[in-house]
Amino acid sequence: MVIAVDGPAASGKGTIARAIAAHFQLPHMDTGALYRAAALNLWRWGGDPNSEFEAVRACEDIGSNLEDPELRSEPVSRIASKISAYPAVREALLERQKAFAAQPGGAVLDGRDIGTVIAPDATAKLFVTATEEVRAQRRVRELLARGMPAHFDEVLCDLKARDARDTNRDSAPLAQAPGSIVLDTSNLSVEEAVAQAIALVRARLERLEERN
Numbered sequence: 001m002v003i004a005v006d007g008p009a010a011s012g013k014g015t016i017a018r019a020i021a022a023h024f025q026l027p028h029m030d031t032g033a034l035y036r037a038a039a040l041n042l043w044r045w046g047g048d049p050n051s052e053f054e055a056v057r058a059c060e061d062i063g064s065n066l067e068d069p070e071l072r073s074e075p076v077s078r079i080a081s082k083i084s085a086y087p088a089v090r091e092a093l094l095e096r097q098k099a100f101a102a103q104p105g106g107a108v109l110d111g112r113d114i115g116t117v118i119a120p121d122a123t124a125k126l127f128v129t130a131t132e133e134v135r136a137q138r139r140v141r142e143l144l145a146r147g148m149p150a151h152f153d154e155v156l157c158d159l160k161a162r163d164a165r166d167t168n169r170d171s172a173p174l175a176q177a178p179g180s181i182v183l184d185t186s187n188l189s190v191e192e193a194v195a196q197a198i199a200l201v202r203a204r205l206e207r208l209e210e211r212n
């Protein structure tokens, strides 16, 4: 069973994907962390995000970055969304994600193109969203809790720019996959969002069982 969870920045998709994975006892991959790890490499080297060549090189040896607290910082978020538009960067990170999705027993993945590119045949696809203001507020709270600087207006502006880049790029843009179920978490607590997501996946599994 493969569960695809996509959505814009700070919509709660990671929180939901982790909870679904724990509930159904499946491994989980945060695919945004791969793009962020490459962005962090590039940032630390002083590489140029406008160079596709340098961005592809930054995709090598990302393993040691995957738990780095800097991964969540705003500069890294910005660079990640810039370099993720390069087809060669997406290609460099593709196999790892596809292999994770194809492992025996299944998996849960969250990102932007899970239901469209990485696992188009996923058992269930969720598209998690929330208003821009709610998402920016959540990201501010998260950054402050991590001891990182955050101002609402700047975070909102960055989030809008990132969503626009992610949605308008040619290569695997952020989009609602065919057959995906939209979950708007604007007015939901974490507990309510998680409960609704699990109920949606359960309902989907029951429908599939009835069909077979």
Ligand SMILES: Nc1ncnc2c1ncn2[C@@H]1O[C@H](COP(=O)(O)OP(=O)(O)O)[C@@H](O)[C@H]1O
Pocket: 007, 008, 009, 010, 011, 012, 013, 014, 015, 016, 138, 139, 141, 142, 185, 188, 189, 190, 191, 193
């Ligand atoms: N429904 C919710 N209500 C309030 N805060 C939430 C909700 N869902 C997630 N959060 C918080 O918002 C922040 C971003 O959530 P996260 O799951 O990391 O989003 P994404 O993976 O879409 O970027 C985290 O600090 C998380 O705890």
Ligand SMILES: Nc1ccn([C@@H]2O[C@H](COP(=O)(O)OP(=O)(O)O)[C@@H](O)[C@H]2O)c(=O)n1
Pocket: 007, 008, 009, 010, 011, 014, 031, 032, 033, 035, 036, 077, 080, 081, 082, 084, 085, 110, 111, 112, 113, 114, 162, 166
């Ligand atoms: N499957 C994915 C996941 C992330 N990304 C890119 O990586 C950036 C960071 O992803 P993320 O999921 O960690 O971002 P947040 O939603 O947590 O803010 C996004 O802005 C996208 O540009 C992508 O292109 N495809």
